[in-house]
Every structure is written in structure tokens, then in C-alpha cells.
Amino acid sequence: MSDRLQLVENPDQRKVVEEYLNRVRLGPEELDDQRIAELQARIKQQLIEKNAVLIAHYYTNPLIQALAEETGGVVSDSLEMARFGKTHSAQTLVVAGVKFMGETAKILTPEKRVLMPTLEATCSLDVGCPADEFSAFCDQHPDRTVVVYANTSAAVKARADWVVTSSIALEVVEYLDSMGEKILWAPDKYLGGYVQKQTGADMLLWDGSCIVHEEFKAKGINELKAVHPDAAVLVHPESPQAVIDIADAVGSTSQLITAATKLPHSKMIVATDQGIFFKMQQAVPDKQLLVAPTGGSGATCRSCANCPWMGMNGLENLLAALEKGSNEVFVDAEIGAQAMTSLGRMLQFREQQGS
Ligand code: SF4
Numbered sequence: 518m519s520d521r522l523q524l525v526e527n528p529d530q531r532k533v534v535e536e537y538l539n540r541v542r543l544g545p546e547e548l549d550d551q552r553i554a555e556l557q558a559r560i561k562q563q564l565i566e567k568n569a570v571l572i573a574h575y576y577t578n579p580l581i582q583a584l585a586e587e588t589g590g591v592v593s594d595s596l597e598m599a600r601f602g603k604t605h606s607a608q609t610l611v612v613a614g615v616k617f618m619g620e621t622a623k624i625l626t627p628e629k630r631v632l633m634p635t636l637e638a639t640c641s642l643d644v645g646c647p648a649d650e651f652s653a654f655c656d657q658h659p660d661r662t663v664v665v666y667a668n669t670s671a672a673v674k675a676r677a678d679w680v681v682t683s684s685i686a687l688e689v690v691e692y693l694d695s696m697g698e699k700i701l702w703a704p705d706k707y708l709g710g711y712v713q714k715q716t717g718a719d720m721l722l723w724d725g726s727c728i729v730h731e732e733f734k735a736k737g738i739n740e741l742k743a744v745h746p747d748a749a750v751l752v753h754p755e756s757p758q759a760v761i762d763i764a765d766a767v768g769s770t771s772q773l774i775t776a777a778t779k780l781p782h783s784k785m786i787v788a789t790d791q792g793i794f795f796k797m798q799q800a801v802p803d804k805q806l807l808v809a810p811t812g813g814s815g816a817t818c819r820s821c822a823n824c825p826w827m828g829m830n831g832l833e834n835l836l837a838a839l840e841k842g843s844n845e846v847f848v849d850a851e852i853g854a855q856a857m858t859s860l861g862r863m864l865q866f867r868e869q870q871g872s
Pocket residue numbers: 576615639640641642668727728729730755790824825826827
């Protein structure tokens with residue numbers, strides 16, 4: 518580890534994440550074709566009646582992604598989800614994803630109603646970075662600029678100087694490093710380590726990880742690559758460094774889809790949540806997409822490249838949220854205003870970059 522990279526080990530956070538994961542009800546819904554068609558029709562009708570737009574993350578059920586596309590909504594990464602909701606004219610934003618995405622939409626557009634199919638869907642990075650402990654950690658390092666990943670609660674964002682997504686993290690940290698700033702980074706230690714390695718910035722890392730990306734293994738990917746030597750390896754930077762090291766392309770979900778179109782390979786081994794295959798296959802209809810192997814399989818696998826929390830978004834609970842106005846997202850006004858400062862810096866930075 519370079520002397521400009523420090524990791525603060527915190528095994529307790531792992532226990533907290535495991536306990537949460539065991540407690541919530543997980544698993545995708547099983548529906549027959551007739552019920553799917555009925556739900557799709559009713560959701561479309563509700564979106565019109567309620568002046569609502571569907572904003573879906575790449576990792577959600579492909580049926581939800583398809584509905585978002587068909588109804589004038591969007592399927593995207595968390596940065597674009599935030600930007601889309603802020604500029605769209607609909608009065609109700611229906612966010613299919615995980616809790617921090619709904620919170621971010623509410624912070625950016627407090628005047629709009631934000632609904633989610635479920636409020637239980639969270640993220641191991643969010644769960645593993647409680648606001649009170651994180652705030653105390655920041656207090657211990659007042660000389661550092663606090664940069665947090667978007668996968669955090671509104672309260673953690675409120676404590677930060679900057680929020681970043683994986684699509685903009687490198688640029689922001691590069692900029693801060695050029696200004697001579699030392700960084701406190703949270704919560705994903707793998708993304709933080711990757712950013713540090715690329716930028717050389719002085720970074721102190723919180724010990725958090727994504728339970729999905731953490732399970733990708735370099736050994737398994739190398740074995741798959743031996744069977745498909747003509748395949749490119751696409752890796753999300755929430756994956757361990759050994760996996761990043763064997764990648765042909767590293768990037769956020771949107772950046773990986775772009776990479777799939779640009780790389781000359783006809784096959785791709787993809788190390789991120791399988792939900793991305795819906796949009797990636799649209800972008801490269803003639804290429805073969807292969808799921809990168811994870812640490813376990815079947816019952817021994819905690820994720821199998823499927824985020825359990827993203828999987829809690831279904832057509833049934835999406836319709837229920839629209840019909841009943843349930844699962845509305847609220848953010849404390851003071852926390853929201855503070856979080857808007859750090860989120861706003863990211864959005865302004867992106868605008869200045871002209872993309
Ligand atoms: S895939 Fe990982 S980072 Fe994304 S929501 Fe799920 S647990 Fe969080």
C-alpha cells in the first residue's frame with residue numbers, strides 16, 4: 518500500500534451489513550405472462566394519470582427497465598438518474614433502484630413527490646457507513662476534504678464536502694489533488710483504492726464494500742478467459758484490485774456500456790450486476806456477453822452478480838406505489854439542504870466539464 522493510501526479497518530461494519538442482509542425479505546417476484554402484461558398496462562396508465570415518470574437503474578429487473586424506456590423515462594447510472602429527475606417536467610418521480618437514489622432525487626427536487634417500489638432496498642455501502650460513526654471519523658481528520666460516493670445516506674452526504682459517482686470520481690479526485698487537498702474517502706474501499714492508484718492522491722479510506730462486486734474473483738475470470746481467449750474483460754471499479762488489474766476496460770455502468778461498443782472484441786466478460794445486460798445487449802446486439810464468475814455459486818453465493826436489494830424492485834410493488842402513493846421518500850429539510858451543497862458541487866463540476 519502506498520504511503521498516500523491508508524485504509525481504516527472496521528470489521529464491525531461487515532457484521533452490520535450481513536445482519537441487514539439476513540433480515541430483509543429478498544428475491545425477485547415470479548409472475549406469469551398474463552399477469553406481467555396486466556401490470557405493465559396498469560403501470561403505464563398510472564404514470565399518465567399521476568403525471569409521473571419512471572427512472573430506473575441499470576441493475577433493476579429488465580421488465581422495469583423496458584417500461585421506463587417505453588414510457589419516456591430513463592434507464593441509467595445514478596448520476597444520470599439524478600440529472601434526469603431534476604430536469605424532467607413530471608411532478609412525481611418513481612425511482613426504481615435503492616434507497617440512496619430515491620433520497621438523492623428528493624434532495625435535488627424537494628418540490629416533487631418521489632416514490633419508490635420499496636423503501637427497504639438499500640445498499641451494503643450505505644448500511645456499512647452509519648452517519649454518526651462517519652461524522653466522528655471526519656472529526657478526527659479535520660485537515661482532509663471529505664469525498665463520499667453517491668451510495669450513502671442523505672446524512673452522510675450532508676457531512677461531506679463532495680459527492681461523486683463512479684463515473685466522475687477520478688476527475689473530481691484528480692482536481693482536488695491538483696489543488697493540494699488531502700482526501701477522506703468513503704465508503705467503498707475498492708473504488709477508493711482504484712481512484713488513489715490512478716490519481717496518486719493522498720487518500721484515507723473508510724472500510725466499506727459492495728457485496729456484489731466484492732465477489733468477483735480474478736482466478737475465476739482468468740479461467741473463463743482461458744475458455745474464451747477472444748473475450749474482453751469489463752470491470753466496475755467497486756471490484757477488488759486483482760479483478761481490476763486484469764480488465765480491458767474499467768468504469769461505471771454507463772462507461773462499461775460505451776466500452777462494450779468501442780472494443781473490437783466480439784465477446785465480453787462482464788464483472789458487474791447482471792441487470793446491465795439488458796442495456797448492454799441493446800448497445801451491442803451482435804456481441805456475446807458472459808457473466809464474470811463470483812466467489813460462490815447457488816446457495817453459497819451471496820449475490821451471484823445480482824444485487825439482492827435491486828432485486829426487491831418488481832412490477833407488483835411498482836404498481837402499488839403508484840396507485841396508493843405509498844413508499845414516498847422524505848428527507849429532513851436541513852439534512853437535504855446540507856447534502857445539496859456536496860451534490861451540487863458534483864453536478865456543477867460535471868457541467869463545467871461540458872458533458
Ligand atoms: S450492486 Fe452493490 S453498490 Fe450497487 S446497490 Fe447493490 S450493494 Fe450497493
